[in-house]
Amino acid sequence: MPRKVKAIVLTGNGTNCEMEMARACKLAGADVVDIVHISELLYGEKRLADYSFLNLPGGFLDGDDLGSAKACANRFLHARIAGENEMLFVELLQFINDGKLILGVCNGFQLMVKLGLLPALDGNYSDQSTTLTFNDSGRFEDRWIYLKANAQSPCIFTKGIDLIYLPVRHGEGKFIPRGDAVLNSIEKKNLFVFQYCSESGAATMDYPANPNGAVKAIAGICNETGRLFGMMPHPEAYLHRTNHPRWTREALPEEGQGLAIFRNAINFIRSKEF
Numbered sequence: 001m002p003r004k005v006k007a008i009v010l011t012g013n014g015t016n017c018e019m020e021m022a023r024a025c026k027l028a029g030a031d032v033v034d035i036v037h038i039s040e041l042l043y044g045e046k047r048l049a050d051y052s053f054l055n056l057p058g059g060f061l062d063g064d065d066l067g068s069a070k071a072c073a074n075r076f077l078h079a080r081i082a083g084e085n086e087m088l089f090v091e092l093l094q095f096i097n098d099g100k101l102i103l104g105v106c107n108g109f110q111l112m113v114k115l116g117l118l119p120a121l122d123g124n125y126s127d128q129s130t131t132l133t134f135n136d137s138g139r140f141e142d143r144w145i146y147l148k149a150n151a152q153s154p155c156i157f158t159k160g161i162d163l164i165y166l167p168v169r170h171g172e173g174k175f176i177p178r179g180d181a182v183l184n185s186i187e188k189k190n191l192f193v194f195q196y197c198s199e200s201g202a203a204t205m206d207y208p209a210n211p212n213g214a215v216k217a218i219a220g221i222c223n224e225t226g227r228l229f230g231m232m233p234h235p236e237a238y239l240h241r242t243n244h245p246r247w248t249r250e251a252l253p254e255e256g257q258g259l260a261i262f263r264n265a266i267n268f269i270r271s272k273e274f
């Protein structure tokens with residue numbers, strides 16, 4: 001009997017991509033997909049333990065008033081579940097320690113970084129060692145870009161992916177590590193998953209192919225288990241050929257390239273490896 005896959009898509013306080021992310025999980029084969037407001041976790045009405053795949057969608061958490069996703073990170077770190085003597089962050093750590101999957105996209109990636117969930121070097125999930133800050137262009141970037149996948153990465157979400165074309169929609173997407181030691185560890189352990197690249201697949205620092213000036217053109221990273229993954233571009237925004245900006249002019253497959261990321265996650269959960 002195949003393992004049942006239950007996915008949770010977190011919403012509230014400014015997220016705006018939860019419907020697309022839930023649709024991606026459903027199309028990828030998840031048996032149950034619940035869109036859950038963060039208040040439902042805080043009031044104990046929903047529990048992370050009931051799910052195997054946590055999705056953190058894009059948006060503008062708390063209006064980015066303290067910087068991208070910082071206010072929500074503090075909510076996770078310091079809020080207690082109503083009626084219980086347990087922090088929400090403790091429940092999140094248990095979810096991770098149980099070997100389950102987390103995908104953060106755009107604002108969700110920013111949230112994972114601000115919490116310390118990525119890259120979580122040496123399994124330290126409470127130390128923020130990288131950040132995502134203002135684009136070098138000084139403005140919000142809304143465009144489609146190419147990404148090159150790192151074939152040596154342990155990331156389970158990108159197996160079989162080489163070059164992919166996805167949109168970005170962000171004002172604070174520039175990836176910066178806390179010093180050379182952190183960057184060296186990320187590179188040595190192959191925790192960089194995607195890099196902004198040219199159409200031919202060459203990683204680039206040139207604008208607009210690299211829309212934000214990210215160090216080493218890094219567009220997404222994972223932790224050392226490959227089960228926690230965050231990226232700035234939006235895979236949930238390319239699920240069908242009609243999502244592509246040139247769908248009326250090019251012969252494209254029916255399935256959008258972004259769906260492969262979600263299918264890899266669902267298939268992994270169903271597998272004997274999980």
